[in-house]
Amino acid sequence: xxxxxxxxxxxxxxxxxxxxxxxxxxxxxxxxxxxxxxxxxxxxxxxxxxxxxxxxxxxxxxxxxxxxxxxxxxxxxxxxxxxxxxxxxxxxxxxxxxxxxxxxxxxxxxxxx
Amino acid sequence: xxxxxxxxxxxxxxxxxxxxxxxxxxxxxxxxxxxxxxxxxxxxxxxxxxxxxxxxxxxxxxxxxxxxxxxxxxxxxxxxxxxxxxxxxxxxxxxxxxxxxxxxxxxxxxxxxxx
Numbered sequence: 001x002x003x004x005x006x007x008x009x010x011x012x013x014x015x016x017x018x019x020x021x022x023x024x025x026x027x028x029x030x031x032x033x034x035x036x037x038x039x040x041x042x043x044x045x046x047x048x049x050x051x052x053x054x055x056x057x058x059x060x061x062x063x064x065x066x067x068x069x070x071x072x073x074x075x076x077x078x079x080x081x082x083x084x085x086x087x088x089x090x091x092x093x094x095x096x097x098x099x100x101x102x103x104x105x106x107x108x109x110x111x112x113x
Numbered sequence: 114x115x116x117x118x119x120x121x122x123x124x125x126x127x128x129x130x131x132x133x134x135x136x137x138x139x140x141x142x143x144x145x146x147x148x149x150x151x152x153x154x155x156x157x158x159x160x161x162x163x164x165x166x167x168x169x170x171x172x173x174x175x176x177x178x179x180x181x182x183x184x185x186x187x188x189x190x191x192x193x194x195x196x197x198x199x200x201x202x203x204x205x206x207x208x209x210x211x212x213x214x215x216x217x218x219x220x221x222x223x224x225x226x227x228x
Contacts, residue, residue: 006155034216043203044156046216089155098144098163101171103155 002027004092006104014112019080021107023090024072027100030092033073035064038087038106047088048075077109085111116140119204119220126194127228134189134223136204144207145187146171146217147179149200156203162187194227201225 005024013019023033034049050057050064050073057064061080066073077084087106094100117138126132136145147159148171158171162181176198178190187206191198201224205217 043219043221045219049216091156098146098158098161098169098171101146101158101161103148103157105153105155 002092002100002102004090004102004104006090006107008107009105010108010110012110012112013080015080015082017080019075019077019084019109021075021088021090021109022072023074023092023104024070025092025102026071027092027094027102028071029094030100030102032093033064033066034091034093035075036089036091038089040086044089080111082111082113085109117204117206117218117220119202119223121223122221123224125226125228128194128196130194132191132194132225134191134202134204134225136187136189136220138185138187138204138206138218140206140208140218141184142206142218143184143209144217145181146205146207147177147187147189148203148205149173149198150203150222151200159189159202191225196227199225199227 031052036044037047038044048062048064050066061078063076087108089106090104120135146161148156150156157173160179162168165184168179201222203222204220207217208215
């Protein structure tokens, strides 16, 4: 079946450094790619998303890039801060079909002071 | 967001029992979703509903039943619980339009343990 691979599963970076999380999807029809942040014991919350007609999107310290040909997309967090510590999930979605919502397995990001 | 609430927050039950998880949203969102979250698997879609009286399967529907008689409620039932259904369950909702038009809003989750 369709799947989304997310790497790495854990990531530790020094405060102030950048963090990059990568996802690869298998369904070439996927056309919407959101990223969620989930703090310990909390609900997932959308932090940024991108559609397949866009190659890059940025929101302050967070950016997402998409390579449709290679079927991979990445989350970039710059100038990391302690509050960035959380689990991050990517997802690949077919815009018109709720049945094709596939999440990655998550990346636990830790920011070292 | 207080607009979507799940109950109970925690539930312990035994194998073979029926258990129902409730989800209620106050936004009149068209779409509602049920996910389970397990270590190493992230979030997996169980069932979703595009509108009242319309439901459809997601990635892992076996062993679960849903209904949507009212727009605001989307209960998830495990008719005969198994240990493999021990998980954290999240309900989510979103408004009309394609899945990229508006974000999904998640509830706080229900931690279900089946002994």
